[in-house]
Amino acid sequence: MAKKFYEKDADLGYLKGKTVAVVGYGSQGHAQAQNLRESGVEVIVGLRKGKSWEQAEKDGFAVYTVDQAVKRADVVQLLMPDEVQAKVYREQVRPHLKSGAALFFSHGFNIHFGQIVPPEDVDVVLVAPKGPGHLVRRVYEEGFGVPGLIAVHQDATGQAKELGLAYAKGIGATRAGVIETTFKEETETDLFGEQAVLCGGVSELVKAGFETLTEAGYQPEIAYFECLHELKLIVDLMYEGGLKGMRYSISDTAEFGDYVSGKRVIGEASREAMKQVLKEIQDGTFANRWIRENEEGRPEFNRIAEEEKAHSLETTGEELRKTMAWINKGAKESVTQ
Numbered sequence: 001m002a003k004k005f006y007e008k009d010a011d012l013g014y015l016k017g018k019t020v021a022v023v024g025y026g027s028q029g030h031a032q033a034q035n036l037r038e039s040g041v042e043v044i045v046g047l048r049k050g051k052s053w054e055q056a057e058k059d060g061f062a063v064y065t066v067d068q069a070v071k072r073a074d075v076v077q078l079l080m081p082d083e084v085q086a087k088v089y090r091e092q093v094r095p096h097l098k099s100g101a102a103l104f105f106s107h108g109f110n111i112h113f114g115q116i117v118p119p120e121d122v123d124v125v126l127v128a129p130k131g132p133g134h135l136v137r138r139v140y141e142e143g144f145g146v147p148g149l150i151a152v153h154q155d156a157t158g159q160a161k162e163l164g165l166a167y168a169k170g171i172g173a174t175r176a177g178v179i180e181t182t183f184k185e186e187t188e189t190d191l192f193g194e195q196a197v198l199c200g201g202v203s204e205l206v207k208a209g210f211e212t213l214t215e216a217g218y219q220p221e222i223a224y225f226e227c228l229h230e231l232k233l234i235v236d237l238m239y240e241g242g243l244k245g246m247r248y249s250i251s252d253t254a255e256f257g258d259y260v261s262g263k264r265v266i267g268e269a270s271r272e273a274m275k276q277v278l279k280e281i282q283d284g285t286f287a288n289r290w291i292r293e294n295e296e297g298r299p300e301f302n303r304i305a306e307e308e309k310a311h312s313l314e315t316t317g318e319e320l321r322k323t324m325a326w327i328n329k330g331a332k333e334s335v336t337q
């Protein structure tokens with residue numbers, strides 16, 4: 001049974017008198033920094049000069065170069081992209097990390113795959129919100145929280161877990177519940193989820209459905225509504241009440257089709273492919289590929305990203321969404337963060 005922690009299990013007192021340096025001010029960085037500050041924690045931001053720096057200053061934070069922020073910090077939360085963390089750590093974090101300080105992550109990639117090896121005299125803790133940063137912020141402002149995971153890789157001070165729970169409380173995660181895990185479990189399941197299901201799996205499912213309908217001569221706008229737009233509404237029902245909740249709301253015709261056709265689409269071959277994806281995550285094949293891809297200037301990433309942007313699903317959706325004022329409002333708020 002998973003070990004779970006809530007508001008009563010976490011004490012913000014462990015962060016009292018400490019300075020937290022949030023390094024990176026993107027999706028997670030802006031959300032965690034702002035939530036912590038509103039929870040009464042002393043937060044500074046570490047960055048390079050650029051767009052995020054300007055935004056963090058506009059949002060009222062004291063912003064420093066990464067080395068200067070680390071020098072001032074008792075807790076350093078690394079919220080730069082995973083693929084740049086190791087280099088920045090070696091050059092700007094490691095030389096300035098105080099003995100007895102804590103190094104935090106929101107994803108275990110660099111620790112688990114040995115790209116960052118911290119010194120023995122610091123705590124190494126994972127606090128990973130289980131949701132995109134813009135929701136971590138929005139849900140906190142609404143008085144709730146996005147659930148999270150906590151893991152301790154290294155407990156130099158004897159208080160690493162308490163500190164991690166205090167941090168999780170500061171960003172709002174204990175309002176929803178925080179589950180104890182390991183860096184290995186978080187890294188492998190997170191990579192699997194985003195590749196096989198949440199991002200890769202769903203995107204391909206949506207595209208395959210859209211292509212099947214449009215190639216059969218149906219209008220792209222109708223195919224878009226069926227395969228992408230309505231997906232959100234169905235997922236909302238699943239999110240609120242599981243598959244059972246979703247099936248309660250849909251028609252019996254849809255439910256029967258769900259039972260007899262879903263298994264034909266996601267059959268044995270897809271399950272075997274999922275197992276292979278998991279194996280390549282576990283044995284480091286994916287991590288090595290991603291590290292090499294970045295070293296080589298991202299040729300595959302950039303080529304596929306361009307192809308994906310040009311897909312007719314995207315151009316169809318872009319047109320349709322122009323008249324959906326409620327969506328445009330949310331998107332505008334998100335990209336201005």
Ligand SMILES: NC(=O)C1=CN([C@@H]2O[C@H](COP(=O)(O)OP(=O)(O)OC[C@H]3O[C@@H](n4cnc5c(N)ncnc54)[C@H](OP(=O)(O)O)[C@@H]3O)[C@@H](O)[C@H]2O)C=CC1
Nearest residue numbers: 024025026027028047048050052079080081106107132133
């Ligand atoms: N996105 C999400 O919701 C989730 C992310 N995570 C994890 O959180 C971490 C951060 O991811 P995410 O928030 O998506 O990252 P983003 O890409 O949204 O933001 C990255 C930030 O890092 C800054 N940055 C990039 N390079 C450097 C550098 N060399 N020196 C200093 N600052 C730099 C960027 O600033 P600039 O404007 O200058 O480029 C930007 O502010 C990752 O470990 C990720 O796996 C975990 C759960 C969910």
Ligand SMILES: CC[C@](O)(C(C)=O)C(=O)O
Nearest residue numbers: 130131132133190194198
């Ligand atoms: C699903 C993508 C994610 O893992 C997340 C928002 O949790 C990510 O790393 O962005």
